[in-house]
Amino acid sequence: xxxxxxxxxxxxxxxxxxxxxxxxxxxxxxxxxxxxxxxxxxxxxxxxxxxxxxxxxxxxxxxxxxxxxxxxxxxxxxxxxxxxxxxxxxxxxxxxxxxxxxxxxxxxxxxxxxxxxxxxxxxxxxxxxxxxxxxxxxxxxxxxxxxxxxxxxxxxxxxxxxxxxxxxxxxxxxxxxxxxxxxxxxxxxxxxxxxxxxxxxxxxxxxxxxxxxxxxxxxxxxxxxxxxxxxxxxxxxxxxxxxxxxxxxxxxxxxxxxxxxxxxxxxxxxxxxxxxxxxxxxxxxxxxxxxxxxxxxxxxxxxxxxxxxxxxxxxxxxxxxxxxxxxxxxxxxxxxxxxxxxxxxxxx
Amino acid sequence: xxxxxxxxxxxxxxxxxxxxxxxxxxxxxxxxxxxxxxxxxxxxxxxxxxxxxxxxxxxxxxxxxxxxxxxxxxxxxxxxxxxxxxxxxxxxxxxxxxxxxxxxxxxxxxxxxxxxxxxxxxxxxxxxxxxxxxxxxxxxxxxxxxxxxxxxxxxxxxxxxxxxxxxxxxxxxxxxxxxxxxxxxxxxxxxxxxxxxxxxxxxxxxxxxxxxxxxxxxxxxxxxxxxxxxxxxxxxxxxxxxxxxxxxxxxxxxxxxxxxxxxxxxxxxxxxxxxxxxxxxxxxxxxxxxxxxxxxxxxxxxxxxxxxxxxxxxxxxxxxxxxxxxxxxxxxxxxxxxxxxxxxxxxx
Numbered sequence: 074x075x076x077x078x079x080x081x082x083x084x085x086x087x088x089x090x091x092x093x094x095x096x097x098x099x100x101x102x103x104x105x106x107x108x109x110x111x112x113x114x115x116x117x118x119x120x121x122x123x124x125x126x127x128x129x130x131x132x133x134x135x136x137x138x139x140x141x142x143x144x145x146x147x148x149x150x151x152x153x154x155x156x157x158x159x160x161x162x163x164x165x166x167x168x169x170x171x172x173x174x175x176x177x178x179x180x181x182x183x184x185x186x187x188x189x190x191x192x193x194x195x196x197x198x199x200x201x202x203x204x205x206x207x208x209x210x211x212x213x214x215x216x217x218x219x220x221x222x223x224x225x226x227x228x229x230x231x232x233x234x235x236x237x238x239x240x241x242x243x244x245x246x247x248x249x250x251x252x253x254x255x256x257x258x259x260x261x262x263x264x265x266x267x268x269x270x271x272x273x274x275x276x277x278x279x280x281x282x283x284x285x286x287x288x289x290x291x292x293x294x295x296x297x298x299x300x301x302x303x304x305x306x307x308x309x310x311x312x313x314x315x316x317x318x319x320x321x322x323x324x325x326x327x328x329x330x331x332x333x334x335x336x337x338x339x340x341x342x343x344x345x346x347x348x349x350x351x352x353x354x355x356x357x358x359x360x361x362x363x364x365x366x367x368x369x370x371x372x373x374x375x376x377x378x379x380x381x382x383x384x385x386x387x388x389x390x391x392x393x394x395x396x397x398x399x400x401x402x403x404x405x406x407x408x409x410x411x412x413x414x415x416x417x418x419x420x421x
Numbered sequence: 422x423x424x425x426x427x428x429x430x431x432x433x434x435x436x437x438x439x440x441x442x443x444x445x446x447x448x449x450x451x452x453x454x455x456x457x458x459x460x461x462x463x464x465x466x467x468x469x470x471x472x473x474x475x476x477x478x479x480x481x482x483x484x485x486x487x488x489x490x491x492x493x494x495x496x497x498x499x500x501x502x503x504x505x506x507x508x509x510x511x512x513x514x515x516x517x518x519x520x521x522x523x524x525x526x527x528x529x530x531x532x533x534x535x536x537x538x539x540x541x542x543x544x545x546x547x548x549x550x551x552x553x554x555x556x557x558x559x560x561x562x563x564x565x566x567x568x569x570x571x572x573x574x575x576x577x578x579x580x581x582x583x584x585x586x587x588x589x590x591x592x593x594x595x596x597x598x599x600x601x602x603x604x605x606x607x608x609x610x611x612x613x614x615x616x617x618x619x620x621x622x623x624x625x626x627x628x629x630x631x632x633x634x635x636x637x638x639x640x641x642x643x644x645x646x647x648x649x650x651x652x653x654x655x656x657x658x659x660x661x662x663x664x665x666x667x668x669x670x671x672x673x674x675x676x677x678x679x680x681x682x683x684x685x686x687x688x689x690x691x692x693x694x695x696x697x698x699x700x701x702x703x704x705x706x707x708x709x710x711x712x713x714x715x716x717x718x719x720x721x722x723x724x725x726x727x728x729x730x731x732x733x734x735x736x737x738x739x740x741x742x743x744x745x746x747x748x749x750x751x752x753x754x755x756x757x758x759x760x761x762x763x764x765x766x767x768x769x
Contacts, residue, residue, distance in 0.1 A: 111619075112617050112619075129704075129705075130704050131615075131616045131617065131704040131705050131742070132615075132616075132617055134614075134615065134744050135615040135617065135618065135619075172525045172526050172529070173524075173525075173526055175524070175525035176521075176523070176524060176525060177520045177521075177523035177524060177525050177527070177528030177529070178520050178521055179525070180525030180528075180529070181520070181525070181528070181529075239594055242594070242600075243591065243594075246587055246590075246591075252590075252600065252601070253600070266482075267482065267483040268479045268480075269460050269479065269480055269483065270483065271459075271460075356477075356478050356479040357477075357479050394479075396482050
């Protein structure tokens with residue numbers, strides 16, 4: 074069975090398990106996940122026994138040429154209204170929508186039409202990767218990892234952060250990536266101390282920290298990794314911080330396994346950095362799920378409640394940021410397995 | 422005065438005009454427009470006399486290094502809750518949020534906290550471009566227009582749509598663009614007949630239609646243009662369709678002027694194509710605003726109510742699509758002026 078047809082079947086099973094008659098969706102991400110057709114401006118209804126996508130006339134032929142396991146409908150009016158009409162027509166009494174996937178305007182219209190709120194159905198399907206999507210994600214990560222080996226030797230005194238941004242992007246695209254998976258971060262010197270630094274025209278000087286946080290989209294799947302190193306002769310402080318982060322990440326990776334709580338991975342990383350005396354400089358969570366989105370379920374931080382499952386793909390990325398001086402973050406994308414994890418962004 | 426400080430002042434004036442005490446925002450786009458700081462995970466409150474941005478600790482130093490005209494606050498909890506607490510603390514009774522800018526979860530929280538719904542405040546500010554942003558948008562469009570002259574000679578029999586996608590992207594990036602402004606469309610042969618075709622590995626054959634719908638992001642501003650031509654010796658039908666679209670676009674451009682209704686521009690394009698006998702094949706609206714987003718206020722179609730104003734930037738893009746054969750769309754980005762429009766994506 075086609076992977077998308079299978080996902081719809083899985084969703085239909087979840088509807089039954091949750092006592093729902095249908096799920097109504099308006100966001101491209103969920104509709105794309107269920108159909109393989111990632112275009113804006115559609116709405117979708119999945120009942121226990123059927124699936125319909127409502128779309129503007131101009132997309133209809135295109136959709137039909139690609140998807141044959143759901144019914145495509147091009148109504149005259151708004152797609153949301155058409156979806157609601159279908160729910161009414163089929164008397165799907167317990168129809169729901171996912172609050173976290175909706176805009177305020179659309180979600181409000183659906184709530185007012187009597188749809189129920191139920192989060193986490195498609196999110197749970199998306200979190201556990203299976204079949205061909207694992208291979209696609211592996212390739213996305215492999216492209217990113219390879220790019221590090223190619224681009225690092227080109228990072229020389231005098232080059233700008235933006236020029237390295239472009240080198241990373243071009244290198245990954247030459248290997249088949251569609252583009253970067255987010256606003257890549259290239260930080261030199263003190264810029265490396267800002268976790269969300271906006272890559273700039275700043276030039277690299279001798280003896281400075283370098284931080285590259287990047288990844289690509291390949292076949293709609295996002296990779297994410299960070300490498301930090303010192304350009305020149307590292308100071309004692311840099312060496313100390315770098316080894317603390319490296320050991321912290323190692324401790325986190327060692328913790329990842331199906332059945333482990335997401336926040337226990339965070340704790341493993343965080344405890345190590347706290348013990349090294351840098352606790353107050355680790356100012357973000359340890360990681361997040363990756364997939365069709367660069368940030369998705371689950372989060373790995375101090376508060377998020379989730380248990381890792383085999384097939385989940387997450388990042389492990391502790392960091393220490395000394396404002397005005399430098400920052401170090403080490404991040405890999407990994408696939409959770411029954412016995413541990415497969416590091417997808419391994420570099421030499 | 423700094424352009425961002427001015428925008429906040431303009432918004433404060435609008436609050437007064439609309440009898441509101443404050444606007445509360447949670448989306449990066451609006452906060453970025455008002456502060457110049459485009460990072461996710463913040464919330465903002467603008468009252469008639471003050472402005473506050475709430476952000477996680479890890480962004481604080483970065484924000485402060487760039488923005489000195491609003492008060493940045495990094496609370497422990499969620500940013501939305503912190504924004505609501507500020508509204509309460511300052512007794513801002515008539516505080517509103519913009520439904521169209523919000524997610525369902527955030528908007529619902531704000532509605533439940535008693536905030537009013539008021540759309541179109543920041544949208545109206547964003548629609549009319551002024552000062553340096555016009556120059557940035559001009560440059561974004563100029564980069565796109567220049568890329569056509571550079572890439573077109575490289576489009577040869579046997580090359581794939583995706584290879585041309587990459588050529589366009591690389592060429593625009595070499596001129597300073599950050600990246601493409603949307604999923605660029607390169608369509609060869611029958612693929613050109615799908616308005617939202619997903620660029621593929623399909624190779625160009627002799628004597629086929631070519632359609633390039635593309636643009637870039639430069640300094641956060643999006644350009645958008647489409648060129649259609651025949652690779653080889655055009656058929657009589659292609660020639661007829663192409664000249665109908667070209668004349669339709671010309672008629673639309675001639676209509677654009679401050680004070681004209683957006684839908685009159687659509688009518689000018691649509692009437693021409695209908696008169697030529699292709700009315701049923703023009704299956705989308707005539708255009709849309711461009712700026713920080715690739716699609717923003719206003720829309721140029723049969724139903725959208727808006728009057729063009731000097732400083733608005735919109736696209737004019739009629740098309741005719743003959744399914745299974747070919748499609749032709751011709752699109753330019755233009756700046757509305759008092760007496761007509763400035764075509765920003767002019768090519769030779």
